[in-house]
Amino acid sequence: MHLPFRSKRALRTVAVAAMVGMTALGLAACSSGSNQASSGSATKGTINWWGWTPTNSQEAKDFIAEFNKKYPDIKVNFKLIDITSYDATIRAALASSGGPDLFDLQPGARVQQFGPYAEDMAPVAKAALGSDWKSKIAPIAISGMTLKGKLTALPVGSTYAGMLWINSQLFDKYNLKPPTTLDEWKKDCQVFKQNGVGCFVQGAAQEGFDQDTLQSISNSVEPGLWTKASQGKAKWNDPTIVKTLSIWKDLFDSGIMQSGALGAQQYPDANNQFLTGKYAMIMMGTWYTQYATEKAMTEAISAAGVAGAKTFPILPVAFPDVAGKGHTSEMYGDADYGLAVASKSKNRAAAETFAKWIATTKQGQQVIANRLDTLPTLKGIKPDFTQIKFVDPSLQSTPVNDLLKKVGSVNEPREALLSADVQNAILAAAQSVAGGSASPRQAANTLEQAAEAAANQ
């Protein structure tokens, strides 16, 4: 088929126009749009909130429903993004003009990477809580969300780790006590295995949870050294870290860690194995408190693919003194997540209203507290246990309350000080030692080199 053109010039004109048009379209699509549009109304409008948590969408809907009781004219759309693809999704969204108005941030790598694209929330916190706002929020939550003096997000909740969760039914059934030393841990595992029950389950394929176990071991060897290394005040090949990796290796060799742990992910693999009663212990933090309740545990067991879920009481216990030096591991924690308002949002005022309500008001924080998923950051807010139903209140009420009291004094950070490069290097060290391809000393040296290289970038 032939299309006649009046002249070469006409053809060229059409071609050039088409090229320019397509390029303009492409550039328009790629352009970032206006950087600082109007901030919009603070009491009405539609805002889009993107996050990897709350992982239970119903939880987010409950938050929004409570919020709408006070602000009925602000519609909040929550978009749940799987944590494994969150960074890729949010990176592209923040670079464009079509991203979220509100997004989740977490201390550490995410605050470092995406914090520059968020509004400073310090003025919002000051407006809501007064000039002494810092004294009204858990300090660990503020420090984790602060980047170069800017409060990148209002901390919604905080999480703490450094303990084990046990299936108390299994311990009772085999007449065992929670381990307090490495030897006791090994003996408990032998008994469980003799009875065909899994002992301790961990998804060692993921860095975050390996870090928790390693930080706890390190605190057992020498409290505080891990944090010093995270701050750059100690080397990652310090003898304490070498000893930590040796004990980590022992967990695998002695059969405490389940077979195939290096190929397992904490979510869903390890989590499902524990919640379906196949294993007696798991390394989880305060976010696991929610599964002490009948409702959340039933939902979680059903989500793990078990019909007719039978709940069982879970209890938090201190991480064993695996180094045998008398140091029971201190807990450590960060802001679980905070809500950041995107600098490019055209609805910043409404987005700030929602973030302010959920993070700084008693009403918003009480809703957070009662879910027992993440702990409220606003001081003085506690879960309302008259509304919370434990699986076995007589067994769980005291340990859970003790745990919630204990975290109030925690000041050791969990991931806030670690860059993505260092976290990746910690995972490589943990896996190479556990897999036997490197000795603890070799792995520690490699980790130190990677940390130095990351610091120099």
Added chain:
Amino acid sequence: MTDSVIRARRTSEPQAKGDRSPRGAGRRRRRLHASGLPWILPALVLGIGLIYYCIGYTGYISLLNWDGLSPEPEWVALHNYLRIFQDPVFWKAVWHTAVFFVVTFGLQTLLGLVFAVMMHSKIKLGVLYKVIVFVPVVLAPAIMAPVFRQLFAANGQFNWLLEHIGLGFLAQPWIGQESTALPVIMVITIWQWTGLTFVLYFAAMSQIDQSMIEAARIDGAGNIRTLVSIIWPSVRGTTVALAILSAIGALKTFDVPWLVTIAGPNNATQFLGTYIYQTTIQLAHAGYGAALSVILLIVALVMAIVFQTAGRERNAEKNPVERGTN
């Protein structure tokens, strides 16, 4: 393209001759019949505007130390490329890609060929077997990944099967140790793509002249001899095409190792695709990730040129007369 231009000139000639006005004839002589160009223009613009622009932009980014978002990237020239060649994870990924290609291509070819021969031999329920062999091709890796994670877990069904057939001593955490994780990824890939190999060989074998096979039989050739000396050379074109597809597939490998083992443990299933993703997205080293992408592009181009050249030489050897006439 040349033919169409000639056709365009020929079709314009009678129109020019039929015009009585010299002025009108001049205008029509200037008229250009651009056959094809308007039709390929959108694709051309998209190709140049998106694909080649993006390749060029990736090349530019590869010269930066950049997190992918910051407005102030740092110019580092070729530093990223120098780092790549000293990066042990990169070399691991290259080695895994090479091993993966050799093993998956070899086994898929063998299995696909055997299945195709068997299906040509009038077996009962042949259609059912064809469907069974081909179904994995249409299943999305994202759907199958959790199944394989469960299947090859330490307490998974594969170990259960081994224990129940008296091979319990072979049971092990297949995806949880460096020595077996890569073979598992290769097994999954072979399971998934053997169906395609089978279909292509099956179609190629349908084109073989039956008289050749009958002649071989009369000459006393058995099944193996017929397969090796008649069928295998006759489907060589298909084998070359499959080699190219497998090589491209090996370079692009991402979904199965990422979804099943997250490229671990300890980078045991790291490929170039997974490493680029990990570097660019998880670690926010967009510059370094772009340099890795450029290296991947160069490797793919070299591979394409090698296959193309080898294919032309084979054709030239096969048809020397045609080469002379062209």
